[in-house]
Amino acid sequence: MTRINLRPIASPMPVGFFAVAIASVLVGCLQLGLFGDDAHRAVALTILPAFVLQLLVAVLAFGARDVLAATLMGCFSGTWLASGLVLALDPPAGARVLGVLNLVFALFALMMATVAHRKRAMWFVLCVAVPRFSVAALYNLTGADWLAPFSGGLGLLLAAVAMYAAFALMLEDMRGTPVLPVGRRGPAHHAVEGDLAVQLRDLERQAGVRRTL
Template sequence: MTRINLRPIASPMPVGFYAVAIASVMVACLQLGLFPAGADRAVALTILPAFVLQLVVGVIAFGARDVVAATLMSCFSGMWLAGALVSGLQPPGGGAVLGVLNLVFALFAVLIASVARPKRALWLVLVTAVPRFAVAGTANLTGLPWLATASGVLGLLLAAVALYAAFALMLEDMRGHEVLPIGRSGPAHRAVEGDLTVQLRDLERHAGVRRTL
């Protein structure tokens, strides 16, 4: 006899979205010139906690069998760590390297967004993140000040969307029902609104249950 034990966990996504918002605000303020000159290393130190928080969120999301959220949060974690290290240590050619990394992450976000539409809160964060990282990467590679400013504005927009998503998900978890509109559809809607039968459907085929990945 095979026995499958299910252990409910709290959703880690509000923490992940709050980390995106806070780190985005710090980087955006730097790009907009709101901090004194030479504040790069200080900003790098303030975004390091986002790396830790989102790594934890990614690990918990893998345990919750949410591969989209886990992949996104883990990669966001890596981006914050890379950005913090390059900004803090300022190695030669770091700006160009960070520019290519930002562009690759923008492409990754497009791919994740293409499959994440039913998870509307996460999808909206991705849709906002794509232009932000694409413009940031272009600014790093070209050194044009107006592109850095545009990236800062887009960073603040990303922070606003992430804050809304985090607050909406946290309210939903506390009240037990949707308070602020999130717009789930398809499997994501059924996962929240459906009964336990929906949750356990095809469980034997899920990663961690089937014999091989």
């Protein structure tokens, strides 16, 4: 006899998206010049909690077997940590190194967007993250001041989309039914709207049942 013990957890994604929103607002305001020229260290210290929160979300998402969410939140977590450290310590060539990091993250977000289109909330966040981190990379690499407002504006747009996704998912989890549209399709839609037969489909291939990865 095979016994499978399920330990359900609440969705960690609202926390992850809220952390994206808060950190994006702070960095965006810095790039828009709303904090002044001497606020880099204060912003760095303020966005460091986003690293902790999103790392926690990544760990919980791996436990919930959501590899897309876990991968995205884990990489966001590392990006916020690196950005916070560079802003706080201001090492030599830090801006150029941060530019390369932002460029690589933009490419990662683009690849993630190609496979996350059925999870629309995540997909929309990724679609805004790609241009936001691309423009931030150009700003860090070239030092062109006219790019800073564009990067900051895209950061605020990313925050708005992430905030909506977090609020919609939180309402859905609290009320047990979709309240605000998040546009799920395919397996993501069936996971919420499907019956028990759909949920148990391919169970024998899931982690904890199959013998190897």
